[in-house]
Amino acid sequence: MRFRAVRSSTPSSAALSETVSESATELGVDDRTARNRMRAHDAYEKLPAKDRADVKNKTTTINKAKAGQRRKKTLKEESEAAAKAMKKKSKPWVITNKRAIIQCDALITDPPYGILDEPWEPAKLEEFTREWAGR
Numbered sequence: 266m267r268f269r270a271v272r273s274s275t276p277s278s279a280a281l282s283e284t285v286s287e288s289a290t291e292l293g294v295d296d297r298t299a300r301n302r303m304r305a306h307d308a309y310e311k312l313p314a315k316d317r318a319d320v321k322n323k324t325t326t327i328n329k330a331k332a333g334q335r336r337k338k339t340l341k342e343e344s345e346a347a348a349k350a351m352k353k354k355s356k357p358w359v360i361t362n363k364r365a366i367i368q369c370d371a372l373i374t375d376p377p378y379g380i381l382d383e384p385w386e387p388a389k390l391e392e393f394t395r396e397w398a399g400r
Contacts, residue, residue, distance in 0.1 A: 285300050285303065286299075288303065305327055308327050308331060313334070316330040
């Protein structure tokens with residue numbers, strides 16, 4: 266792990282030089298490398314203890330651990346939004362404009378509108394779909 270080299274000579278982050286340039290000089294690397302190592306260390310420090318242990322044991326990376334934390338947060342928010350909707354209504358779904366909470370990459374309809382030229386297909390597909398999704 267590259268960031269380990271940044272902090273291994275100093276036991277605490279307070280002992281580390283205040284500027285990136287000074288840190289780079291101390292470590293014998295360029296400013297960009299020092300900045301990246303410091304960012305990696307800061308990201309590592311923000312991880313929960315279990316994720317830090319996994320990174321230290323090389324069973325995961327910092328980026329994968331951060332992605333896992335984001336995924337957990339999103340799932341928690343989705344669950345809370347669904348629970349809130351269930352309390353207000355007896356419907357197991359919620360309509361929202363917040364794409365970060367309810368993720369949807371595609372709208373799947375049955376029958377598959379817009380593929381065939383059948384008499385039951387709507388003339389204005391987009392208008393029909395927006396009206397239908399707004400129900």
